[in-house]
Amino acid sequence: MSAVSISSPRCDEADSSSSDARQSSSLAFGSLKIAHRHLEHLAIVYVRQSDPQQVLQHRESKELQYNLADRAVELGWPRERVLVIDEDQGQSAQSAASRHGFQRLLSEVALDHVGLVLGFQMSRLARSCKDWHQLLEVCARFGTLLTDLDGMYDPADYNDRLLLGLKGTMSEAELHMMCQRMHQGRSNKARRGELFIHVPIGYVRSESGQAVMDPDEEVQAVVHLVFGKFDELGTAGAVLRYLVAHEIRLGVRRHDGPTRGQLEWRRPCDTTLLSMLHHPIYAGAYSYGRHPIDPRRKVPGRRRTGRTTPPMEAWEVLRKDELPTYITWERFLANQERLQQNCDRISSKGSPRKGAALLGGLLFCRRCGGRLAVGYSGAQSRPRYRCLRGYRQYVLEKCQSLSAGPLDDSISGQILQVLKPATVTLSLKAVKEVKQERQRVTKLRRQRLERAQYEADRAARQYHAVEPENRLVARQLERCWEESLVAQREIEEDLRRLEHTHPAELKAHELEMIQALSTDLPALWNATGTTAADRQTIIRHLVDRVVIDVQGESEHVDVAIHWNGGFVSQHELIRPVGSYEQLSGYKELMVRVEELRRSDHTSVQIADQLNDEGFHPPSGKTFNATTIRRLLSRSRPSQDRECPAPPHWRLGDLGRKLDMPIRTLHTWLCRGWLHSEQSAGAHGRWILWADDDELERLKQLREDGLRSSGLSAPAELTTPKPQSEH
Numbered sequence: 272m273s274a275v276s277i278s279s280p281r282c283d284e285a286d287s288s289s290s291d292a293r294q295s296s297s298l299a300f301g302s303l304k305i306a307h308r309h310l311e312h313l314a315i316v317y318v319r320q321s322d323p324q325q326v327l328q329h330r331e332s333k334e335l336q337y338n339l340a341d342r343a344v345e346l347g348w349p350r351e352r353v354l355v356i357d358e359d360q361g362q363s364a365q366s367a368a369s370r371h372g373f374q375r376l377l378s379e380v381a382l383d384h385v386g387l388v389l390g391f392q393m394s395r396l397a398r399s400c401k402d403w404h405q406l407l408e409v410c411a412r413f414g415t416l417l418t419d420l421d422g423m424y425d426p427a428d429y430n431d432r433l434l435l436g437l438k439g440t441m442s443e444a445e446l447h448m449m450c451q452r453m454h455q456g457r458s459n460k461a462r463r464g465e466l467f468i469h470v471p472i473g474y475v476r477s478e479s480g481q482a483v484m485d486p487d488e489e490v491q492a493v494v495h496l497v498f499g500k501f502d503e504l505g506t507a508g509a510v511l512r513y514l515v516a517h518e519i520r521l522g523v524r525r526h527d528g529p530t531r532g533q534l535e536w537r538r539p540c541d542t543t544l545l546s547m548l549h550h551p552i553y554a555g556a557y558s559y560g561r562h563p564i565d566p567r568r569k570v571p572g573r574r575r576t577g578r579t580t581p582p583m584e585a586w587e588v589l590r591k592d593e594l595p596t597y598i599t600w601e602r603f604l605a606n607q608e609r610l611q612q613n614c615d616r617i618s619s620k621g622s623p624r625k626g627a628a629l630l631g632g633l634l635f636c637r638r639c640g641g642r643l644a645v646g647y648s649g650a651q652s653r654p655r656y657r658c659l660r661g662y663r664q665y666v667l668e669k670c671q672s673l674s675a676g677p678l679d680d681s682i683s684g685q686i687l688q689v690l691k692p693a694t695v696t697l698s699l700k701a702v703k704e705v706k707q708e709r710q711r712v713t714k715l716r717r718q719r720l721e722r723a724q725y726e727a728d729r730a731a732r733q734y735h736a737v738e739p740e741n742r743l744v745a746r747q748l749e750r751c752w753e754e755s756l757v758a759q760r761e762i763e764e765d766l767r768r769l770e771h772t773h774p775a776e777l778k779a780h781e782l783e784m785i786q787a788l789s790t791d792l793p794a795l796w797n798a799t800g801t802t803a804a805d806r807q808t809i810i811r812h813l814v815d816r817v818v819i820d821v822q823g824e825s826e827h828v829d830v831a832i833h834w835n836g837g838f839v840s841q842h843e844l845i846r847p848v849g850s851y852e853q854l855s856g857y858k859e860l861m862v863r864v865e866e867l868r869r870s871d872h873t874s875v876q877i878a879d880q881l882n883d884e885g886f887h888p889p890s891g892k893t894f895n896a897t898t899i900r901r902l903l904s905r906s907r908p909s910q911d912r913e914c915p916a917p918p919h920w921r922l923g924d925l926g927r928k929l930d931m932p933i934r935t936l937h938t939w940l941c942r943g944w945l946h947s948e949q950s951a952g953a954h955g956r957w958i959l960w961a962d963d964d965e966l967e968r969l970k971q972l973r974e975d976g977l978r979s980s981g982l983s984a985p986a987e988l989t990t991p992k993p994q995s996e997h
């Protein structure tokens with residue numbers, strides 16, 4: 272926007288003297304419509320050209336539009352009362368939403384500041400009937416005139432309104448035809464597989480407009496590396512971290528600007544890597560319409576919004592085997608499947624997680640078919656698998672849950688069993704892979720050095736070519752030469768360092784270490800350097816899914832491992848439970864303990880006997896003297912002990928009343944969330960106090976704990992009733 276404020280002497284003349292000028296221009300513009308009140312208001316010149324290219328190239332049109340300010344002066348407006356709005360240069364008139372200049376024009380008219388609006392053609396003002404009629408309506412309401420090169424119109428006048436309406440309709444139709452012709456042309460070219468807007472990294476456009484492989488070997492090597500590493504590491508994030516850690520950059524050809532087509536080495540980012548992995552061109556396929564625009568999702572004024580990603584079948588054009596390839600089509604499809612599975616959705620496995628649980632995303636519930644979620648709770652962040660689908664979707668009862676440790680151990684055991692026969696092959700392959708990896712990184716560094724050497728040589732040639740007398744240029748070129756020599760030296764040193772620390776041929780002790788590790792799988796599996804994500808990745812290579820079913824509330828869990836390839840193996844798992852009552856053989860256990868006690872066995876003997884007979888305590892481990900003594904104290908007749916009546920409770924009784932594990936109740940007690948007293952003696956019995964209100968509070972506390980999975984409970988639920996109310 273720029274307000275024309277150059278005041279010429281002519282403008283300062285009185286009304287009578289400017290009447291001549293007005294008279295002459297009235298013939299051309301039919302300015303009989305101009306009344307005194309129009310001249311008292313602003314004349315606005317609206318300047319717009321559709322795109323930045325037009326602004327640069329169609330200068331005469333731009334000049335003509337700016338000259339409209341002179342017309343307004345000829346019509347009798349003082350120059351300082353002529354306002355030029357040119358904020359919308361380079362904006363299409365398809366919609367008013369992104370045109371701030373047009374909106375400003377509308378608001379000026381609506382504020383009754385404007386007497387005349389001048390435009391080169393009416394199509395410059397609005398290409399949409401909606402915007403056009405809005406402008407007409409506002410102009411008619413406030414008595415503003417409109418002018419283009421053909422004439423002057425009063426929107427309040429019936430005939431003029433009719434003509435303006437027609438012009439608006441024609442303008443919109445013209446735009447529609449233009450767009451349609453352009454779209455048709457593009458579609459035809461795309462259908463022939465010849466339309467390339469930008470070619471991705473690793474390709475360049477040939478003279479004939481076709482996409483061909485980038486002639487630069489380093490660019491090609493990096494593209495191959497990206498796909499190779501994705502096969503190995505499985506996620507775009509892991510590939511990105513690898514590239515950044517090894518200072519590997521992507522060779523990008525500039526699409527625009529004075530250095531168009533030249534190579535730039537850029538640090539990779541996740542968006543670029545993902546778009547490479549998703550692009551079918553690397554498998555030799557030409558595609559068009561992979562991201563059509565959905566007008567409903569488009570945000571007005573933001574250019575790249577509304578992009579959608581339909582499935583491959585819905586792409587406008589897909590022509591396989593058209594272009595040079597980096598990967599096969601099958602490998603491209605496998606990558607898509609893997610990327611899909613990496614998304615953390617209910618229908619996909621998700622990528623390996625950071626947490627300690629090994630089966631996140633792979634574990635299914637036999638009861639309801641849902642995927643079990645992983646939750647971490649407690650100070651040690653112990654993982655637990657929980658089936659929450661019914662609860663989350665329909666607020667049904669929670670389905671089943673179990674702590675992750677025993678199941679993970681059991682599955683790890685199975686995996687190691689399966690991998691055992693492959694250890695020799697694994698050790699050979701590991702050596703080969705380490706070698707390849709080192710060679711690849713060294714090769715990339717060598718290529719980078721070659722490039723630096725070439726640049727230094729070129730800088731030297733340029734310096735020698737210039738006349739020494741031309742000091743200004745020579746000084747600059749000398750500086751460039753020095754800089755390129757420094758860069759070359761840095762890369763040389765870097766390469767030497769790399770060759771020293773990671774030589775391409777493995778040393779004897781490195782070979783020994785790799786072989787020892789790959790033949791001793793359990794040690795490798797449990798090594799501190801092996802992360803949970805590594806273990807998860809290995810499991811995912813072998814196992815498709817694990818289906819579990821906890822038998823009631825008992826310690827028995829049925830486990831079915833669905834191996835990749837279709838084989839299903841069935842296993843039984845003993846999980847830890849909260850109390851003896853939950854054990855499936857509780858009654859038999861108590862009978863047996865009583866028998867052994869009566870036959871004067873010691874605690875140690877009873878423990879050994881029970882372990883031999885296959886009994887186990889709730890922890891799922893084995894009995895010992897301490898656990899037996901505790902168990903015996905349970906089996907003693909209850910009249911031996913003081914038996915409190917509500918609102919006084921024993922720990923076990925309150926646990927049963929609230930239907931919750933005694934361990935949790937004990938934790939609450941230690942945290943002071945309950946009123947409790949301990950009877951005399953070293954291991955005195957806990958007596959808790961809880962009336963109806965307290966029972967209600969504890970129930971809520973329990974529910975809150977289950978819901979929030981380890982987050983801190985609100986204070987009103989953890990604070991017991993005041994002591995005075997006892």
Ligand SMILES: [Zn+2]
Pocket residue numbers: 636637638639640641658659670671
């Ligand atoms: Zn379930």
